[in-house]
Amino acid sequence: MSENKDPWTENPQTPREEDANWERKALRDIALEGVKERRVARRWGIFFKFLGLGYLFLILVIASDSLPGRSTDRGPHTALVDIQGVISEGAAANADRVVGGLRAAFKHPNTQGVIIRINSPGGSPVQAGYINDAVARLKAEHPDTPLYAVIADIGASGGYYVAVAADEIFADKASIVGSIGVRLDSFGFVDAMERLGIERRLFTAGENKAILDPFLPLADTDRDHMQNLLDAVHQQFIDTVVTSRGERLVTNGPELFSGLVWTGEQSLDLGLIDGLGSSSHVAREIIGAERIVNFTQRQDFFTRLTEGLGVVLLRLFQSQEFSGLR
Numbered sequence: 001m002s003e004n005k006d007p008w009t010e011n012p013q014t015p016r017e018e019d020a021n022w023e024r025k026a027l028r029d030i031a032l033e034g035v036k037e038r039r040v041a042r043r044w045g046i047f048f049k050f051l052g053l054g055y056l057f058l059i060l061v062i063a064s065d066s067l068p069g070r071s072t073d074r075g076p077h078t079a080l081v082d083i084q085g086v087i088s089e090g091a092a093a094n095a096d097r098v099v100g101g102l103r104a105a106f107k108h109p110n111t112q113g114v115i116i117r118i119n120s121p122g123g124s125p126v127q128a129g130y131i132n133d134a135v136a137r138l139k140a141e142h143p144d145t146p147l148y149a150v151i152a153d154i155g156a157s158g159g160y161y162v163a164v165a166a167d168e169i170f171a172d173k174a175s176i177v178g179s180i181g182v183r184l185d186s187f188g189f190v191d192a193m194e195r196l197g198i199e200r201r202l203f204t205a206g207e208n209k210a211i212l213d214p215f216l217p218l219a220d221t222d223r224d225h226m227q228n229l230l231d232a233v234h235q236q237f238i239d240t241v242v243t244s245r246g247e248r249l250v251t252n253g254p255e256l257f258s259g260l261v262w263t264g265e266q267s268l269d270l271g272l273i274d275g276l277g278s279s280s281h282v283a284r285e286i287i288g289a290e291r292i293v294n295f296t297q298r299q300d301f302f303t304r305l306t307e308g309l310g311v312v313l314l315r316l317f318q319s320q321e322f323s324g325l326r
Helices: 015-066 095-107 125-141 158-163 190-196 220-248 264-270 279-287 301-318 320-325
Strands: 077-084 111-120 147-156 168-171 176-178 261-263 292-294
Touching: 077 095, 077 279, 095 111, 095 125, 111 158, 111 279, 125 147, 125 158, 125 220, 147 158, 147 279, 158 220, 168 264, 168 279, 176 264, 261 264, 279 292
Parallel strands: 077 111, 077 292, 111 147, 147 168, 147 176
Antiparallel strands: 176 261
16 A cells, blocks of 8 residues: 655645746747747838838839930930730730830931831731831821831731831841731631530521631631631732832742741842841941930830739749748
């Protein structure tokens, strides 16, 4: 039979000592929590500092780049308007923006010549046609101001359609030029639907309303109609090129208008362009005003600000400094 043990003699700690230990532990826990809170606060402080600096920097950059008539009052210059990317109503290279930049470039009293710098694979024939027509009007309104097109990496299809409106066309020897043609993309899922046992149910008013429906077989009459449509637009393209380039075209045979592309060097031999050179070369050697002023209309301030701010935030969150916050 075990002896009864005295809890006061068995446990050497007195109640006063236990209270002291509890107080030390509580103080240690409070201190640790304070350290954690300071670390979190420091990280958030760094985040908001970077955010504020990025926001301020973005505003300064966009504001300085958006000032109207920037750098245009310091004497004669060559005006530049960029066409970058696909030519489309919803894209940066749309007719309204390009024509607006060209109009401002032609109207400025210090403009000695205008360059359309093209780096585009094409796009909407309607938007390209708008630009081509506007260029013709501006040239008629400002007959003493020469206009040149300079093709960078690529000036094909609708991009070349715009280029032929210029007085002369220049490109690099390795630029891609041409693609005088029209295309329409479509697809068909008829066989796939049959294998899957899917029944197509379509109701229309008008026998041709469902033309090019990808879930229906392509009728010969539909194919012929769309081909006639493409041929008509293609002929408009050909007529514009022939009228604009005239006798400078070495050949106007079917291959030239078959949709093929050529290098800038080959295009010079074919008469599709007039010379080899960059925008700087044209400004310096052809126009005689080496200083270039960009009249390209930018996106509105709010759109550019929000897009740029999004990039800044993404980079901040991707940095290692904020790895603990993820």
